[in-house]
Amino acid sequence: MDLSPLPVGSFVGAFLLAFPALFSIVNPVGAALIFNEIMEGRSRADRHRMAGKIGIYSTIVLLVSLWLGGYVLNFFGVSLAALRIAGGLVVAIRAWGLLMQPSAHEERKASAAAPAQYSGDEVAFFPLTMPFTTGPGTIAVAIALSSQRPASGIGTLSFFAGMSLAAIIISLMIWLCYRWSDSVMALLGNSGARVLSRLVAFLLLCVGVQIIVTGVLGVAEILFAHGPR
Template sequence: MDPGQLPFGGVVGAFLLAFPALFSIVNPIGAALIFSQVMADRTHEERALLARRVGAYSLMVLLVSLWAGSYVLNFFGITLGALRVAGGLVVAIRAWSLLTAPEVQEARKEQQAAPASDAEDAAFFPLTMPFTTGPGTISVAIALASARPASGFGLWAFFAGMTGAAVLVALSVWIAYHSADRLIALLGASGARVVTRLAAFLLLCVGVQILSNGIQDLLAPLFQHAATPGR
């Protein structure tokens, strides 16, 4: 899914690439159910304040990962094609684990969030890092950024779409955590698991597409060399 080739334009194309992937890996709905359990002894005002702070911190983590992550890797001499292949594999593997074993992921999330019940200010650690936007989310964001155009206006359009997706995901975190009790009453654990699996399938599709683009990047020089007359 090359955002520059989508008929909706670079900004919308990048948004459509990033939002399903980021929403799936962050999983605000499923995380909100755990947030409600861990924060059960806090007052409503405290939980609302924590939800707002976690949403803001999550946005910061996502933006730094999207804007700077792939450039840091390129600094070490990693080609864009290799970055896309590795990123696609990471996204696909994370999606497969979410799709096939959501119970394991939920248990791991509960362990990550457990220290928050006793912490005075748990907004950044552990509720943002690693509970909401942990290493998996950061790796997915870097993989998404690897699909960027080389340069020009398309590059800015791409990052504008990615930024919009990050903002909407962070807003979803804030709303879901703030309304965690209502979500529990509306969906319950089984309903949240269904949403998680649907989102994980979309994430798997995104990972396969990024991987496909990376393989094309790596193989393109070989095909061009073979097609050159006189070779």
């Protein structure tokens, strides 16, 4: 029983599910504005080098979370249906917070990245990649997305291929937005970034609700299969 409008067992369906969700939670455009403030006073070469390192580290964090997160939870006895419901709730709650209070989210990110303001390149992973760019919220969303994988079959490979492409494109966007953060700042400004944040947060909320629905349908299917005959 699967009423999902996205054929997640296909490469395209998995990509269309993962890309808007990851874009919404990472928000590379909005994060670039904070990155621009943190890197103030550094040379353009330093900014470009730091952006490249963060892009690489973000790729690793996203791919590991997408590929292994769901299986790790399954190892501890969490069923796929339960993982989908819990993951969907995490995504939806996170999206609701982004939608209602985008400024609070920006302040938390700025606070997390503050120790990097006067440090060297060693801060590229911590705190600029984690928790600033791909923090616990992003990892939770990635694990929730991985719970949407088909139970078995060749669709699983297509699913993870589509998810991986979405993660790689998000990482490329992080690199580009951070590399040209001064141009992003000039183009959008704080108000424009907040408008964009709310639009993508609504998309993330829809993805979270869809994941919950898929999990509930999975539980219903199990109950009907093991019910009285």
